[in-house]
Amino acid sequence: MRIANRNGHITGGGSDGWEIYYRTRDMQAAGERVLTLTIGEHDIRTDRAILDAMHASAVAGNTGYAFGPGKPELREAIAARVQARTGVPTSWRNVVVTPGGQSAMFSTHMVLLDAGDVGLHCDPFYATYPGTIRATGAEARRVPTTSDQSFLPQEADILARADGARTLMINTPNNPTGVVYDRATLEGIGRAAVAADLWLISDEVYDTQVWQGEHISPRALPGMAERTIVLGSMSKSHAMTGSRLGWVVAPEPVAEAITTLATNTTYGVPAYIQDAALFALNLGPDFERQIAEPFRRRREIAMRALAGSNAIRVIPSSGAMYLMLDIRATGMSGNAFANALLDAEKIAVMPGESFGDASAGHLRLALTIGDELIEEALTRLAAFADSRMP
Amino acid sequence: MRIANRNGHITGGGSDGWEIYYRTRDMQAAGERVLTLTIGEHDIRTDRAILDAMHASAVAGNTGYAFGPGKPELREAIAARVQARTGVPTSWRNVVVTPGGQSAMFSTHMVLLDAGDVGLHCDPFYATYPGTIRATGAEARRVPTTSDQSFLPQEADILARADGARTLMINTPNNPTGVVYDRATLEGIGRAAVAADLWLISDEVYDTQVWQGEHISPRALPGMAERTIVLGSMSKSHAMTGSRLGWVVAPEPVAEAITTLATNTTYGVPAYIQDAALFALNLGPDFERQIAEPFRRRREIAMRALAGSNAIRVIPSSGAMYLMLDIRATGMSGNAFANALLDAEKIAVMPGESFGDASAGHLRLALTIGDELIEEALTRLAAFADSRMP
Numbered sequence: 001m002r003i004a005n006r007n008g009h010i011t012g013g014g015s016d017g018w019e020i021y022y023r024t025r026d027m028q029a030a031g032e033r034v035l036t037l038t039i040g041e042h043d044i045r046t047d048r049a050i051l052d053a054m055h056a057s058a059v060a061g062n063t064g065y066a067f068g069p070g071k072p073e074l075r076e077a078i079a080a081r082v083q084a085r086t087g088v089p090t091s092w093r094n095v096v097v098t099p100g101g102q103s104a105m106f107s108t109h110m111v112l113l114d115a116g117d118v119g120l121h122c123d124p125f126y127a128t129y130p131g132t133i134r135a136t137g138a139e140a141r142r143v144p145t146t147s148d149q150s151f152l153p154q155e156a157d158i159l160a161r162a163d164g165a166r167t168l169m170i171n172t173p174n175n176p177t178g179v180v181y182d183r184a185t186l187e188g189i190g191r192a193a194v195a196a197d198l199w200l201i202s203d204e205v206y207d208t209q210v211w212q213g214e215h216i217s218p219r220a221l222p223g224m225a226e227r228t229i230v231l232g233s234m235s236k237s238h239a240m241t242g243s244r245l246g247w248v249v250a251p252e253p254v255a256e257a258i259t260t261l262a263t264n265t266t267y268g269v270p271a272y273i274q275d276a277a278l279f280a281l282n283l284g285p286d287f288e289r290q291i292a293e294p295f296r297r298r299r300e301i302a303m304r305a306l307a308g309s310n311a312i313r314v315i316p317s318s319g320a321m322y323l324m325l326d327i328r329a330t331g332m333s334g335n336a337f338a339n340a341l342l343d344a345e346k347i348a349v350m351p352g353e354s355f356g357d358a359s360a361g362h363l364r365l366a367l368t369i370g371d372e373l374i375e376e377a378l379t380r381l382a383a384f385a386d387s388r389m390p
Numbered sequence: 391m392r393i394a395n396r397n398g399h400i401t402g403g404g405s406d407g408w409e410i411y412y413r414t415r416d417m418q419a420a421g422e423r424v425l426t427l428t429i430g431e432h433d434i435r436t437d438r439a440i441l442d443a444m445h446a447s448a449v450a451g452n453t454g455y456a457f458g459p460g461k462p463e464l465r466e467a468i469a470a471r472v473q474a475r476t477g478v479p480t481s482w483r484n485v486v487v488t489p490g491g492q493s494a495m496f497s498t499h500m501v502l503l504d505a506g507d508v509g510l511h512c513d514p515f516y517a518t519y520p521g522t523i524r525a526t527g528a529e530a531r532r533v534p535t536t537s538d539q540s541f542l543p544q545e546a547d548i549l550a551r552a553d554g555a556r557t558l559m560i561n562t563p564n565n566p567t568g569v570v571y572d573r574a575t576l577e578g579i580g581r582a583a584v585a586a587d588l589w590l591i592s593d594e595v596y597d598t599q600v601w602q603g604e605h606i607s608p609r610a611l612p613g614m615a616e617r618t619i620v621l622g623s624m625s626k627s628h629a630m631t632g633s634r635l636g637w638v639v640a641p642e643p644v645a646e647a648i649t650t651l652a653t654n655t656t657y658g659v660p661a662y663i664q665d666a667a668l669f670a671l672n673l674g675p676d677f678e679r680q681i682a683e684p685f686r687r688r689r690e691i692a693m694r695a696l697a698g699s700n701a702i703r704v705i706p707s708s709g710a711m712y713l714m715l716d717i718r719a720t721g722m723s724g725n726a727f728a729n730a731l732l733d734a735e736k737i738a739v740m741p742g743e744s745f746g747d748a749s750a751g752h753l754r755l756a757l758t759i760g761d762e763l764i765e766e767a768l769t770r771l772a773a774f775a776d777s778r779m780p
Contacts, residue, residue, distance in 0.1 A: 001589065001617055002556075004504045006526075007647040010654060039455075046453035055445040063436035063632045065429075099489050099634070102657035114394045115505045115527055131654035136396075137505055137527055166392075199391065227391055242453045242660050244489070257397040264400060264521035266656070267492035270632050273660070 010134045020338050024348040035347045035377040037365045040175060040321055042239040054276035066271035069259040070097025074278045081281060082249050086220040094249050096258045099269050101205045101233030101246035106132050108229050108248055111257035112199050113138040118165040122153045123356035126175045144358050147326055150316055151177045155188035162196035173206040176355045176364040177324045178317025180210055186218045193227060200228045208237040208288040211296050212318035226251055238280045239291050245269060245277045295321040298367040298374045305378035311385035321367050328361035330388040338363060345384055347377050400524045410728050414738040425737045425767040427755045430565060430711055432629040444666035456661035459649040460487025464668045471671060472639050476610040484639050486648045489659050491595045491623030491636035496522050498619050498638055501647035502589050503528040508555040512543045514745035516565045534748050537716055540706055541567045545578035552586035563596040566745045566754040567714045568707025570600055576608045583617060590618045598627040598678040601686050602708035616641055628670045629681050635667045685711040688757040688764045695768035701775035711757050718751035720778040728753060735774055737767050
């Protein structure tokens with residue numbers, strides 16, 4: 001029995017880059033202590049008050065179908081939050097609640113791309129970007145960036161690859177680099193999107209994790225709201241990764257198409273999770289700062305620990321829970337370095353090659369372990385890197 | 391800005407059949423009492439013990455990512471349940487947990503159909519069937535059935551429409567008809583699937599609601615396990631519609647493809663919901679019977695109330711929470727009858743036309759209101775029908 005060709009297209013034949021992850025898991029299962037900086041997930045659990053609000057909603061009877069684009073009050077709250085952060089008038093009609101940010105990303109590409117179209121995304125990229133675009137039947141095409149330019153996508157590079165493309169997905173604050181796109185970069189992206197008539201899909205799930213400067217949504221740039229779709233989520237801002245609550249903010253025709261798609265794919269998001277999300281959003285910016293704070297602190301600890309290294313250049317980052325390290329001075333690939341580091345120091349980091357070609361010779365660190373462990377890991381990582389200098 | 395052609399393809403230009411539903415909602419919003427038999431959802435909420443188990447899991451820290459095909463212990467429990475009910479050896483490797491039965495249906499078609507392929511489903515059909523197939527880029531093609539044959543799909547009718555088809559989706563016990571497919575029917579379907587080399591997708595979400603005879607899964611027929619995918623869900627069996635917990639039972643290559651697709655579409659199901667589902671499954675068959683019992687009782691009440699009607703022929707049903715009534719003796723269409731009934735009697739039922747061409751001139755009743763209301767509604771409905779006899 002033959003399955004669809006689609007499946008081979010989704011995986012695209014590339015390495016999934018998870019060798020380090022699986023090796024780490026096996027080592028830990030064997031009882032070894034591994035300092036693990038691979039996974040972009042909080043080291044805290046969802047706040048008890050949010051879980052209690054969820055339970056109260058469920059016990060109150062919100063356990064039936066909640067089909068459609070989401071509960072009106074949650075859509076209102078998301079719209080208000082987006083409007084407050086961007087200044088762009090946003091109605092609940094622009095908002096569709098999805099089972100997680102990944103679903104928001106998939107749904108958006110599904111309604112914007114036909115099979116054979118091209119969807120652009122930047123290199124380096126979050127692991128599921130190409131597979132998500134390919135799952136729609138479209139071609140996933142990379143816009144390369146460079147380490148020297150802090151992996152910021154350039155207008156000319158987008159235009160050079162826009163032939164046949166209908167979408168461009170960007171991510172700021174960025175996973176895997178920790179870079180927050182500045183206004184000039186976003187204006188260049190906007191010009192390219194207009195010139196090539198692209199939908200701009202802006203993944204902003206790290207929008208509460210900005211350590212320097214400000215998060216700018218491209219939807220707030222003049223003339224861009226009509227062609228920009230913003231992907232959001234409670235995962236990173238409220239430490240609710242497992243609750244799978246995301247959203248799309250989009251022009252109304254796109255929001256309506258995503259609602260129709262949802263009816264035929266997911267049939268809505270549990271109402272009690274929507275109520276928990278509404279409760280969490282109403283906790284306000286102080287709560288969001290509290291969730292983000294450990295990553296700000298750890299980033300400073302990490303920067304200090306790496307400051308004396310000759311082998312490591314830290315990509316100038318200002319957001320998200322990641323640091324990207326340029327270790328090309330060692331002459332090693334990211335893969336070789338990450339495996340050697342795991343062997344010698346029992347420290348697990350993701351090789352840059354896992355995130356694309358542009359980040360080869362780099363490492364991604366997720367700052368998702370405690371402060372003291374971060375200091376220990378980064379101090380030893382720096383010494384290890386310096387010992388590998390030719 | 392143009393959205394994808396896919397969107398028009400999904401809706402397919404047909405009526406969505408929800409006019410009665412929306413009219414009812416408006417009448418109720420205006421304060422009118424409407425006896426509502428339109429929605430296939432329990433009139434009870436999810437059991438408190440299940441919700442408490444969910445909360446306990448969440449509070450214990452199961453709030454992080456739960457990507458992949460589902461928690462091993464839940465996959466084991468689903469596999470054991472399926473094996474116990476069908477006798478077919480079933481491993482956890484055959485099981486993928488999905489965010490609801492609808493997601494199981496979509497994911498299965500996605501991994502089996504490429505754009506341009508044909509996916510077959512029976513007419514009449516549950517509302518999302520064609521849109522789900524079309525969302526994959528495939529053509530949704532109907533296998534007609536007839537009222538006189540209790541809407542049971544016939545081998546020859548499948549074969550006559552199998553050109554270019556790669557899948558056939560069936561549903562037993564059936565929504566909208568309440569019919570439970572007998573062994574001879576399933577054997578005919580199986581022969582057609584083998585002859586036309588079709589994957590058989592068997593939607594069995596009503597498998598605990600069987601009032602006469604037995605539920606037979608086509609996966610249990612000789613030689614069929616290798617080409618059959620079973621779709622299951624906690625929604626109907628455990629009154630957990632809103633929790634969006636479904637599954638696929640499939641040959642391993644299909645299960646693996648669905649897992650890869652999930653990584654790029656939904657990124658897993660909340661772990662605390664998976665734990666609640668495991669708790670609920672462990673409540674055993676007595677609990678499932680308790681959830682199903684009201685529909686058995688109401689079906690008997692309804693049959694008695696309809697027994698004296700000259701205008702109504704009840705399709706011989708033996709399962710699910712539905713009755714289908716043949717009202718062609720009135721000379722009215724299902725649409726005309728349902729609208730007239732809503733106007734005259736404030737009773738809302740779904741016209742058969744909402745579920746396809748084969749059920750034109752019929753009505754679907756969801757037995758999802760209390761016993762006394764069922765008796766009142768069906769008695770008045772029968773009198774109304776008889777008054778409309780030419």
